[in-house]
Amino acid sequence: MSWRRMLKCFTVSATLCVASAFTHPTTEFSKHKLRFPYQKMGLTPQQAAAHLLSRFTFGATPGQIDQVVSMGLEKWFQQQLDASLPDDEVNKRLSGYDALSLSNEDIANTYVNQGQIIKLLQKEYQLPKDSLVKDNKELIKSLMKKYGLKPPQELYRQLINQKIIRAAYGNNQLQEVLTNFWFNHFNVSLTKNQCAPYILTYERDAIRPNVLGSFETMLEATAKHPAMLEYLDNASSVSNDNAQSRKQQNKVMARRAEQKMEETMNDPKVSPIVKQALAARKTQGLNENYAREIMELHTLGVDGGYTQHDVTEVARALTGWGIVPLIKDTPGRNFFDAAKRENMEKNGFVFEGDFMFKANKHDENEKVILGQKFPANVGYAEGIRVLHMLADHPSTAKFICKKLAVHFVSDHPSDALVNQMAAVFLQSKGNIKAVLTAMVNSTEFWSKDALREKIKSPFELAISSVRATQADVQQPYQLFLWASKMGEKFYYYQAPTGFPDKASYWINTGSLLSRMNFGLAFATEKIPGIKLNLKALNDNHEPESVDAALVAYSNILLPQRNNEENIKRLTQLIHSDNVEEKINSAASKNKPADAADDDMMSESDKAHRKNENAALSRKNKAFNVSYAMGNNSMIGQVTGVIIGSPEFQRR
Amino acid sequence: MDRRVFMRNGALALLAAGFGGVPHFIARAAGNRKILMPYKKNKVLVCIFQRGAMDGLMAVSPYADQNLRIQRPTLYMSPSAKEGGMFDLDGHFGLHPGLAAFAPLYKEGRMAIVHGVGSPNNTRSHFDAQDFMESGTPFNKGTSSGWLNRAVGLLGHKGTPFRAVSLTSAMPRSFYGDNEALAISNLQDFAIQMRGNPMGANLAAKSFEELYDQTSSELLNKTGKESFDALKMLNANTIKNYQPANGVVYPASPLGNSLKQIATLIKMDIGLEVAFAESGGWDTHYNQGTANGILARNLKDFSDSIAAFWKDMDAYQDDVTVMTMTEFGRTVHQNGTGGTDHGRASCLFVLGNDVGGGKVYQNIKGLAKEDLEDGRDLPVTTDFRSVFSAVADHHLRINDDRKLFPEWDGSRLNLMKS
Structure with missing residues (x-):
């Protein structure tokens, strides 16, 4: 008996009902029509579209809210559930990424680890077993070239970059948002060497194709994938x-x-x-x-x-x-x-x-x-039965649905919503589309309490900045470095929990300052390989003052939000009489602030400072304009402040 | 020139910098600035969490118990006088060679070891067990605050954002709560920066401060306020130019780096009372090794980092206590892959001049199967709270155990010098 036939025999009874759910997903699914109750919850179509996009994409692009309103919110969501929009931009940007289509075997024999290199050194040059990699760098280079071998870092770079490119430029945004969600749920980590080579195919083969399918299929795919088998030692x-x-x-x-x-x-x-x-x-x-x-x-x-x-x-x-x-x-x-x-x-x-x-x-x-x-004596099918039992368990339904609701609705979803979703989970045999539909059809999803309630993760912040500004990301890896600095070194989270999905995990002193610095660096084009055309976002019109820029770019980057208060506060700041003092009081003590320093100044330093001060008081009145028109573009600085602002951290 | 005037002039100079780089005198003076802060010298408790559950039976091994030899055919170790051998603590317990840096501290009586320590809740989930240990309430998941945050509240010294600092990228559960606490993995990040435009950075900083001050998100508002308060107090140059005492070189590891920064904060005297750091990689299910291997490497980094910190503290040692913790221990028997699975009790280390050191505090019955929990794990014979409260009481003078550890009515372990 072939293994396929044997598998059939053993699992046919266990998977019968699940199989029927697979083959007729539409009949099961048609019970759950998309009907969004946002009007009932007091939202305009624009507000509702902004909310929908904030939860099921990595951030709205300019004009996208109006597009979704005109095509209809339900229709847009259905398109996202279908996840079959062409992705030319992504394909174009990924065209040089040669690792993305490799098999596990290709990867294991191309992106070689130190042990493999040492073995090769011995074989080719009869070097002693304890010869060190660092003593033979040149030999290794030529060897790797000869055999077409590559360092694993190159594999990881492609893995990281493709995630950024898909998230930033993909049309099937929900699929990418869910890929991020489910990968984190079934976390594996580049920190574990044995599992690291297989993470690319894990996401590609076990996660992404299943994120809108059946939970059980995904569970089984992860259980059998080399990445998970290595990561958790099975x-x-x-x-x-x-x-x-x-x-x-x-x-x-x-x-x-x-x-x-x-x-x-x-x-x-x-x-x-x-x-x-x-x-x-x-x-x-x-x-x-x-x-x-x-x-x-x-x-x-x-x-x-x-x-x-x-x-x-x-x-x-x-x-x-x-x-x-x-x-x-x-x-x-x-x-x-x-x-x-x-x-x-x-x-x-x-x-x-x-x-x-x-x-x-x-x-x-x-x-x-x-x-x-x-x-006894059931063999392989026994494990399959265990997976089926776990996937189908009421505790699982509740656990998974709560996690989805926390990610998409609010950090503290009601029991009522979770129970409603869990019922659909059980009834549909873990059909993820059906569960999402139930969630987005609920009034709780559209309640005013849920709006802007979620805090973006660092990855979400970085990608939403790219999308909101239509930035051209030529060096995606730079965004990975920033996301890491802000607290989300994705693909490297060591524990199997994945990153905790709650605001209090992401927001603390260090990460908050990094978010602000990210906003400034991003918008003033200080991140290598990331190009912006901020003027183009404002119909190629350059605002005539800081105030005008604040108004224009707040509304471009944060559409459908109430930006009035923020604009007022900043405008007041800029125009206040003692603005320098205020500014200085906010500065880090990274600068001299002690009278003692005066003694250390040479006469020429003192003279220099005197001149500077005199020059400044002349220019003081024109301060706002001169600051703004200085070395950096004013629009960039204003945009940086908006990206680092509390409102932009929310979704 | 008084301070205010200088501040203003400094600001003006910085504005000028926006037009043509940082003036030379500023750059030079910055490195020489003295730190004068209005806080009196405090006692400092440094807590180190070993995430992943350290194998206490290998770190501090009850080698004299023959059951261990039987349960761990390839992982068993015994003392040896040889270089790199296990250090015999008391004829029953041996210190893993990776922890060699602890041996002198133990011999000098500054380090105590508590064995068989853990939580009364028998969960073997890392994440629940860490949560319980950090909230200090092993049977209540709903406790919103962490025990160290409550400790800071009980100390009641207001006026500095640096009372509780965690050198981690995320706020640890121990620090959750109403009292101000900071989490930052690299103190040098304490600045709003715009390359080549310090004036612009200052304006941006003030703009951010205004915006975070008025956001309706409580979390963003609170964290923003704490960040800007801290920002105003810290001299990032002092951090960058920090030189440890006694020529100490910290291990170039995350823990070494965290402890080095804690030492910096202590010496800056800006009101630090509770510091927190983490060390990872203790979940040794697979080939954990003995004198060499994963666990040995982790132990070496762990003890070398702590020993470096202690030597660097030098003149400050009387004011500092270090306490380590881990969520649980590992199975007495080795598993089928040369490692150990999740167990119950482990051991911890307390270091300080007021610690009754040179002793292994323990109540372990033995490792015979009938003495094990569920027939497999070292049972918890010392509640972690009896150690934490003893250290908090003696070192920080917090004696309200009911507030520090609600729901607990046990007694403190007598491991501090009276």
């Missing part, structure tokens, strides 16, 4: 409690190997490190990491009703879920290539892409999970 969680291993252990060969091992362990010449590695291999077994996090973070939630016993049982059920050997010229790979897949499949192995179920590393015994009995 690839190495194994058991010998199965017939195949027991059979092997009886074989003469195995007995001989055991004998050899014993000799090695008793050999005083063998280094303790080698012995330890051998001993570790012998004690191979269970690792609970993934089993716990799949319940705590991916499905049920920490209060979802599981115990430590369930964690251990789920870990046992998922033993043997691993990866085909991807790196060429390794003992594991050579052994694998020599073996016949058909024979392995006959023995219960399952292959799917780079996923491999190792029947001889699976715990075959009976398990009890969340009170349900899982009979």
